[in-house]
Amino acid sequence: MMKLSQIKKDGTFRVTRVNADNECVACLMSLGLLPGQEIRLTHEAPLGDPIAVTFEGCHMSLRLSDAAEVEVEAI
Amino acid sequence: MQQTSNSFRVALIGNPNTGKSSLFNALTGLRQRVGNYSGVTVEKKTGQWELNSEHSVELIDLPGTYSLSAKSIDERIAVDVLSGHMPGLPAPDLVIVVVDVENLQRNLFLASQAAELEVPMVIALNCWDVAERKGLKIDCKLLEQRLGVPVVPTVANRRKGADELNTVVLKALRERPQMIRPSWPEPVGQSLKLLRRELVEIRGEALKDGELLRLLFDKNSAVGDRLNTAGAEVGRIVQSARDHLHRGGYNPDAAESLLRFRFLNPLLLDIIQRQASLKTRSRSESIDQILLHRFWGLGVFVGMMYVVFQSVYTWAGPFMQLLEGFTGWLQGLAANALASTPTLQSLVVDGIIGGVGSFVVFLPQILILFLFIALLEESGYMARAAFLMDKLFQWCGLNGKSFVPLLSSYACAIPGIMATRTISDPKARMITILIAPLMSCSARLPVYLLLIGAFVEPLYGPAVAGAVLFAMHFVGAALAAPLAWLLNRTLNKGRAPRPFIMELPPYRVPHVKSLLWRMYESGKDFVVRAGTVIFAMTVVIWALLYFPRPLKIPLQVARVQGAEIIAIADNEAAETDIVQALEQQIDAAYLEQSYMGRFGKFVQPVFAPAGYDWKITVGVLASFPAREVIISTLGITYALGGEVDEASTDLRESFHKAKWESGPRMGEPVFNLAVALSIMVFFALCMQCGATVAVIAKELNWGWALTSFCGLTSIAWLAAVVVYQITIRLI
Numbered sequence: 001m002m003k004l005s006q007i008k009k010d011g012t013f014r015v016t017r018v019n020a021d022n023e024c025v026a027c028l029m030s031l032g033l034l035p036g037q038e039i040r041l042t043h044e045a046p047l048g049d050p051i052a053v054t055f056e057g058c059h060m061s062l063r064l065s066d067a068a069e070v071e072v073e074a075i
Numbered sequence: 076m077q078q079t080s081n082s083f084r085v086a087l088i089g090n091p092n093t094g095k096s097s098l099f100n101a102l103t104g105l106r107q108r109v110g111n112y113s114g115v116t117v118e119k120k121t122g123q124w125e126l127n128s129e130h131s132v133e134l135i136d137l138p139g140t141y142s143l144s145a146k147s148i149d150e151r152i153a154v155d156v157l158s159g160h161m162p163g164l165p166a167p168d169l170v171i172v173v174v175d176v177e178n179l180q181r182n183l184f185l186a187s188q189a190a191e192l193e194v195p196m197v198i199a200l201n202c203w204d205v206a207e208r209k210g211l212k213i214d215c216k217l218l219e220q221r222l223g224v225p226v227v228p229t230v231a232n233r234r235k236g237a238d239e240l241n242t243v244v245l246k247a248l249r250e251r252p253q254m255i256r257p258s259w260p261e262p263v264g265q266s267l268k269l270l271r272r273e274l275v276e277i278r279g280e281a282l283k284d285g286e287l288l289r290l291l292f293d294k295n296s297a298v299g300d301r302l303n304t305a306g307a308e309v310g311r312i313v314q315s316a317r318d319h320l321h322r323g324g325y326n327p328d329a330a331e332s333l334l335r336f337r338f339l340n341p342l343l344l345d346i347i348q349r350q351a352s353l354k355t356r357s358r359s360e361s362i363d364q365i366l367l368h369r370f371w372g373l374g375v376f377v378g379m380m381y382v383v384f385q386s387v388y389t390w391a392g393p394f395m396q397l398l399e400g401f402t403g404w405l406q407g408l409a410a411n412a413l414a415s416t417p418t419l420q421s422l423v424v425d426g427i428i429g430g431v432g433s434f435v436v437f438l439p440q441i442l443i444l445f446l447f448i449a450l451l452e453e454s455g456y457m458a459r460a461a462f463l464m465d466k467l468f469q470w471c472g473l474n475g476k477s478f479v480p481l482l483s484s485y486a487c488a489i490p491g492i493m494a495t496r497t498i499s500d501p502k503a504r505m506i507t508i509l510i511a512p513l514m515s516c517s518a519r520l521p522v523y524l525l526l527i528g529a530f531v532e533p534l535y536g537p538a539v540a541g542a543v544l545f546a547m548h549f550v551g552a553a554l555a556a557p558l559a560w561l562l563n564r565t566l567n568k569g570r571a572p573r574p575f576i577m578e579l580p581p582y583r584v585p586h587v588k589s590l591l592w593r594m595y596e597s598g599k600d601f602v603v604r605a606g607t608v609i610f611a612m613t614v615v616i617w618a619l620l621y622f623p624r625p626l627k628i629p630l631q632v633a634r635v636q637g638a639e640i641i642a643i644a645d646n647e648a649a650e651t652d653i654v655q656a657l658e659q660q661i662d663a664a665y666l667e668q669s670y671m672g673r674f675g676k677f678v679q680p681v682f683a684p685a686g687y688d689w690k691i692t693v694g695v696l697a698s699f700p701a702r703e704v705i706i707s708t709l710g711i712t713y714a715l716g717g718e719v720d721e722a723s724t725d726l727r728e729s730f731h732k733a734k735w736e737s738g739p740r741m742g743e744p745v746f747n748l749a750v751a752l753s754i755m756v757f758f759a760l761c762m763q764c765g766a767t768v769a770v771i772a773k774e775l776n777w778g779w780a781l782t783s784f785c786g787l788t789s790i791a792w793l794a795a796v797v798v799y800q801i802t803i804r805l806i
Binding site for chain 1: 146333367467579581
């Protein structure tokens with residue numbers, strides 16, 4: 001179990017828990033980022049923040065502080 | 076049967092990056108209008124769409140949004156328009172949901188939310204060509220059956236599918252098909268009932284079930300803002316409904332996404348051949364391997380920004396000179412034609428032609444910048460640029476999207492401020508607009524060059540001169556950073572920061588037609604909405620500099636200075652030179668006697684702590700509509716004529732010779748290094764640009780335009796005083 005803000009580039013992960021209280025996460029949920037969804041880290045910005053992830057055909061950029069509100073596990 | 080043109084209204088909604096705007100343009104062409112929704116600064120686009128030779132409907136382009144969770148103003152507008160609660164805009168007869176074929180599931184989430192508002196619906200499956208190229212197959216007929224609404228494949232930017240859409244929409248306006256809605260589980264149903272009873276039945280609010288759902292599911296829903304019931308009471312009622320939902324086993328914040336996707340997923344079974352799996356890389360992802368690379372990505376970014384900056388700063392130059400040349404030529408023509416009536420001549424030449432010229436001259440920069448912005452946005456790179464730069468802006472409440480507008484403001488704040496339209500967070504956009512005028516624009520350069528050339532370079536050599544020029548370009552930015560932080564602290568006080576999530580859309584080749592369209596729109600917008608104000612300001616300032624023009628002045632000048640001028644020029648100068656010298660003295664005297672000149676003398680004490688005499692003060696005041704005017708104004712006050720430029724040696728000599736005419740420092744030289752630095756700092760920080768004020772008024776409102784004008788003027792004055800007082804003690 002780890003946070004989305006901690007994952008590395010290689011490997012695919014599965015969402016286990018989302019904190020819907022966070023507005024950003026709630027927004028991502030309406031795009032399909034729900035528990036069970038597969039997710040992958042594609043890029044980190046040069047200064048380390050934000051990160052880009054891809055899931056369900058979406059390629060989204062989000063900040064680390066928001067990514068910390070999503071828990072994932074490696075698959 | 077003949078329909079009158081406004082009988083039907085059709086709304087267009089869709090996620091960002093689905094080609095919704097292209098579809099809107101393809102359907103309406105030039106028959107569109109841009110305005111604002113009442114009370115907010117969200118752009119409202121409507122247009123006439125001819126379905127066939129007999130029928131035409133009004134098409135409303137709603138803001139692009141991922142969901143109808145009415146948290147942001149854009150989303151609330153979409154909800155209000157669809158539910159018929161936007162003042163002056165009855166509920167549409169039909170909504171077309173533009174859906175990107177490649178992201179069917181999440182795009183249909185929005186359609187499913189819209190369906191709750193009970194508007195008849197047609198779905199346009201856009202980017203059909205891309206999907207086909209990628210081997211994606213979609214069973215439209217099956218999808219139609221399952222959703223219960225017509226589904227039309229389109230390729231908006233090539234107008235494909237438009238004819239079919241016409242036919243389908245015409246039919247749908249008669250048959251009013253509604254998209255299938257989920258049957259909510261018990262706790263949702265009960266919470267909804269509770270809301271309906273409390274708000275609709277007891278308090279008489281006009282709310283559809285779809286809107287009640289928004290109140291239930293969205294924390295701090297913007298729908299609550301427009302109710303008649305007091306905010307606190309609405310909050311209490313909504314909270315009790317949400318508590319009820321919670322007790323039923325659903326987290327109110329998460330319930331909608333979970334339940335709606337659970338409802339949508341089975342509907343999409345066997346509809347699409349699954350998209351490329353997560354493991355294989357798409358073409359966009361391969362491009363991103365370079366463009367978002369920690370090292371190469373930054374390199375490409377710097378290169379691209381260099382091109383954007385150069386294009387606005389340098390490449391627009393020849394076009395601007397051409398326009399200036401044309402203005403000058405027209406002024407010459409008018410001056411000759413009206414030579415017999417000097418007041419009319421000055422009004423037409425300096426007031427009207429000069430006034431139109433003063434805003435038309437910005438058009439090349441605006442058009443070129445918007446060409447690049449359209450290129451960056453439509454190709455998909457803009458989001459990447461914001462991704463790369465975001466961290467730099469986070470601490471002051473801005474985000475990466477502020478970078479391009481601020482960079483452009485280094486060339487000219489006007490296109491820069493217009494470019495903030497790409498920032499979706501309204502507060503971040505507002506802050507960016509307010510700090511943009513602090514970026515050192517190209518119009519400040521002549522002022523720097525003149526003063527550095529006259530006072531820094533002769534004393535300290537070219538190396539220091541270069542350093543001062545460099546520093547002047549950073550004074551504004553250095554102040555902008557803490558100012559942005561402060562604005563964020565005050566404007567966003569008590570509010571959670573707006574979420575910054577941003578799609579990195581697939582790269583696409585931009586279409587020439589839509590690039591040209593964006594340039595046309597921005598240019599038209601500027602000329603129509605800002606140009607008129609700039610024109611009016613220029614004419615007013617002209618009048619203040621021209622009148623009252625007492626008749627006795629030429630005689631006075633001739634009497635006092637005539638003999639002196641003739642004596643100096645006696646031997647070598649030709650008659651024309653003497654006449655010219657006299658005329659320049661007369662112009663200087665007219666300026667001194669004008670309303671602006673008198674006002675300058677009156678407020679000179681305010682600028683005395685910054686080291687300015689009345690001539691500099693008049694120059695500063697006269698250059699409020701356009702800062703570069705100071706050079707020609709100083710040229711007139713020093714009786715050199717208005718044709719001087721920053722390289723003029725005469726003007727530099729006049730500076731060195733200028734002496735205080737009265738007051739405690741009478742006889743001392745006016746100019747020294749401290750005064751020069753103080754003037755430069757004042758010009759670096761002050762918003763001496765009528766066009767910028769007008770554009771801020773248009774993008775925000777007049778309140779903010781005047782606030783920022785007064786604010787920056789005070790800051791500039793304060794900084795000028797500090798710089799003068801410190802430097803004068805050091806030298």
